Amino acid sequence: MAEFRFKKNSWFSKIENREDALKVIKDTSTAFIAIAILQAILSYFFGPSVLIDAIINAGGAFFLRRFNSRVAAIVLLVVAVLSVGITIANLLGAKLGTGTNILMAIIVFWAGVRAVEATFKFHGRFAE
Numbered sequence: 001m002a003e004f005r006f007k008k009n010s011w012f013s014k015i016e017n018r019e020d021a022l023k024v025i026k027d028t029s030t031a032f033i034a035i036a037i038l039q040a041i042l043s044y045f046f047g048p049s050v051l052i053d054a055i056i057n058a059g060g061a062f063f064l065r066r067f068n069s070r071v072a073a074i075v076l077l078v079v080a081v082l083s084v085g086i087t088i089a090n091l092l093g094a095k096l097g098t099g100t101n102i103l104m105a106i107i108v109f110w111a112g113v114r115a116v117e118a119t120f121k122f123h124g125r126f127a128e
Contacts, residue, residue, distance in 0.1 A: 011110070015118055018126040022068070024118035029065035031111040032057045032076055035104075046098045053079065064115055073119040077112030084109050 010020070010027045039054035056079055063072035084106065087099035099105060 011114065015121050018122065018128070021118045021122040021126055024114050025064060025068055025122065028073075028111045028115040028118065029061040031107070032061035032064065032115075035108055035111075036061060042098065050098055053083075064119070068119055068122050070116070070119040070123060073112070073115040077109075077116050080105070080109040080112035 010024045013020070015021050015024055036054045036058035039050050039057065043049075043051035043054060057076065060072045060076040060079070063069040064076065083099055084102075086096045087102050087105040089096050090100050091102060
């Protein structure tokens with residue numbers, strides 16, 4: 001009898017081994033590259049401050065993917081936390097920049113959380 005298996009979703013599933021950690025690292029770095037590209041495009045309309053965020057996200061994504069870097073994951077998470085904070089402040093009436101899309105900020109935050117979790121497990125529990 002054939003066995004039916006669900007495909008693991010790296011955004012929400014438990015990281016159970018080294019391969020899972022690598023998949024989450026790859027997927028989150030891809031997400032940060034996509035965000036960086038979007039920010040680079042938006043910097044044309046909103047100014048150079050958005051381009052700085054794009055450069056930080058692109059650089060962090062590169063080091064995350066190339067070196068499975070815990071430092072890059074932490075930097076990306078810190079930037080994501082700041083993004084969530086700025087977005088919430090802007091929604092409450094502050095004029096702190098361009099962030100007003102709470103859904104995008106939450107997605108970026110979750111990608112940062114997963115990147116940190118995956119890199120620490122990759123270099124810790126699942127290190128060879």
